[in-house]
Amino acid sequence: EAQVTQNPRYLITVTGKKLTVTCSQNMNHEYMSWYRQDPGLGLRQIYYSMNVEVTDKGDVPEGYKVSRKEKRNFPLILESPSPNQTSLYFCASRLMGSSYEQYFGPGTRLTVT
Amino acid sequence: TQLLEQSPQFLSIQEGENLTVYCNSSSVFSSLQWYRQEPGEGPVLLVTVVTGGEVKKLKRLTFQFGDARKDSSLHITAAQPGDTGLYLCAGASSGYALNFGKGTSLLVTP
Numbered sequence: 001e002a003q004v005t006q007n008p009r010y011l012i013t014v015t016g017k018k019l020t021v022t023c024s025q026n027m028n029h030e031y032m033s034w035y036r037q038d039p040g041l042g043l044r045q046i047y048y049s050m051n052v053e054v055t056d057k058g059d060v061p062e063g064y065k066v067s068r069k070e071k072r073n074f075p076l077i078l079e080s081p082s083p084n085q086t087s088l089y090f091c092a093s094r095l096m097g098s099s100y101e102q103y104f105g106p107g108t109r110l111t112v113t
Numbered sequence: 114t115q116l117l118e119q120s121p122q123f124l125s126i127q128e129g130e131n132l133t134v135y136c137n138s139s140s141v142f143s144s145l146q147w148y149r150q151e152p153g154e155g156p157v158l159l160v161t162v163v164t165g166g167e168v169k170k171l172k173r174l175t176f177q178f179g180d181a182r183k184d185s186s187l188h189i190t191a192a193q194p195g196d197t198g199l200y201l202c203a204g205a206s207s208g209y210a211l212n213f214g215k216g217t218s219l220l221v222t223p
Binding site for chain 1: 155211
């Protein structure tokens with residue numbers, strides 16, 4: 001089954017404690033991205049990657065890091081989480097053309113206290 | 114980042130009613146997509162429109178891309194409770210990014 005998986009689905013952590021949210025896709029997609037979704041602000045892109053070892057900032061990259069060492073995986077790293085990073089996070093992947101369907105993971109709800 | 118404005122922000126209707134959701138921008142898009150997101154899940158693609166003036170139908174849902182490729186609409190005929198969800202439009206321009214609107218939250222009550 002074609003899918004994007006994320007782990008964990010829910011996470012409560014404290015300010016400053018480094019965390020990683022994993023993302024994996026089984027569709028051999030080149031393009032992967034991370035979004036955060038907040039009430040009243042919609043979906044905002046954090047980082048994206050067009051292929052292995054190729055990553056770039058989206059609209060709201062501050063406080064986040066990513067890596068793309070393998071085509072299927074695109075982890076999101078919060079080195080020192082802060083309460084304003086409490087949000088619902090989605091990983092997504094698609095083929096390179098922007099008109100292709102973007103497949104989203106199930107989401108990770110992060111709370112930073 | 115090109116802005117996509119969606120209206121209305123919230124919509125609560127009774128089963129059987131018709132509704133239209135709008136997605137507007139001052140920018141031209143090469144393609145526009147509509148997604149539906151249900152609580153606790155990620156968005157799922159409903160349709161992609163590419164040509165100005167294009168109309169696509171998906172059962173009771175009708176999607177239209179504006180002639181100038183700056184706006185789009187989603188019309189639902191005889192809404193059902195299963196149509197409840199957040200409807201998101203997303204536009205693609207010259208780059209690789211998809212720009213999302215903030216969404217229209219639809220509630221259809223029996």
